[in-house]
Amino acid sequence: MNRHDAPCEEPAEHLRFAAHLNEPRQVADLDEAAPVGSVLTDRDQAMARSAVLRHLDRRAGALHLGPASDRWAESMAQATAGDPFLAARLREWTLLRAIALRRSWDRDAPLASSGWLQREAAAASDAEAVELLAEHGRTRRTRTTARARLEHGQPH
Known part of the structure; x- marks a missing residue:
């Protein structure tokens, strides 16, 4: 065998x-x-x-x-x-939930969070979060995702 x-x-x-x-x-x-x-x-x-x-x-x-x-x-x-x-x-x-539901959230929180959260939030429907991450996201991937979201489906 x-x-x-x-x-x-x-x-x-x-x-x-x-x-x-x-x-x-x-x-x-x-x-x-x-x-x-x-x-x-x-x-x-x-x-x-x-x-x-x-x-x-x-x-x-x-x-x-x-x-x-x-x-x-x-x-x-x-x-x-x-x-x-x-x-x-x-x-x-919890932060991602607040962003998705357009609840109140600390503007600095996504910037202090992990790359995972930033990538998830960059694809969100909250304009403030997407704009913030398009400009200040930690990685190029996050910034690109957020910019694409702004260009192809402006969050309201």
């Missing part, structure tokens, strides 16, 4: 990662804080953070403009409070 004939066993960390991605999905909507907190106790913090980040992005994207988003974000803020990166990503989703 050569190495190609042997059954492939999934490495333990891959199985744990898949389980961590699935854990928050096993509870009722908006009751994800406990499973997320549990995932963050994994000894492999990089893997745990990655699984929770994927979950945050998936759920925040799905809830982004809906009425349940604020309550969900509050519960996730408590669950991720011990991890500065995850807490920052959650704050950025």
